């Protein structure tokens with residue numbers, strides 16, 4: 001496994017060792033001991049989520065607030081996705097900056113996103129299966145988010161906006177500015 005911290009402190013790109021043979025392949029999708037050794041993070045994941053998305057589906061940008069904020073370890077089990085996380089930790093030197101990465105079922109790259117980030121992804125293949133571990137439970141009353149095409153964040157989703165499939169809920173998420181002013 002290789003672990004590399006991104007430009008956003010506490011956010012790590014993790015590349016598992018994949019053992020391939022004539023039967024197929026094997027890899028450890030999560031190993032708490034190695035994770036702690038490599039990232040220094042005492043993870044306590046309590047909930048695993050899986051979503052399946054058609055090509056062009058964009059989910060996000062989402063986050064839970066306050067004591068229900070979630071750190072996530074995200075990966076793609078089948079297909080390909082452009083994954084984006086935004087640093088919304090007000091005291092962070094990289095506040096308002098984002099990191100994007102392609103996650104797919106070939107490299108099986110994972111992204112660890114700490115609490116205090118908004119997260120979203122765009123499915124680049126049909127029936128992309130997205131899987132992630134969370135270190136806090138779902139809490140609907142603390143759900144919030146930022147518009148995927150927020151002008152301040154200016155995220156390049158590398159996909160024609162008219163072809164995106166975005167839920168009604170996500171189409172009316174607040175702007176980054178509204179989130180900043182509300183905090």
Ligand SMILES: Cc1cn([C@H]2C[C@H](O)[C@@H](COP(=O)(O)OP(=O)(O)O[C@H]3O[C@H](C)C(=O)[C@H](O)[C@H]3O)O2)c(=O)[nH]c1=O
Pocket residue numbers: 049051059060062063119120121137138167
């Ligand atoms: C997130 C979540 C949702 N739900 C229920 C609530 C809705 O009835 C249904 C679909 O939820 P939603 O439309 O919020 O699903 P996504 O748009 O994939 O949301 C996720 O999208 C981005 C990428 C994230 O990082 C978040 O983890 C999460 O917000 O599942 C649950 O029961 N438990 C949960 O943990």
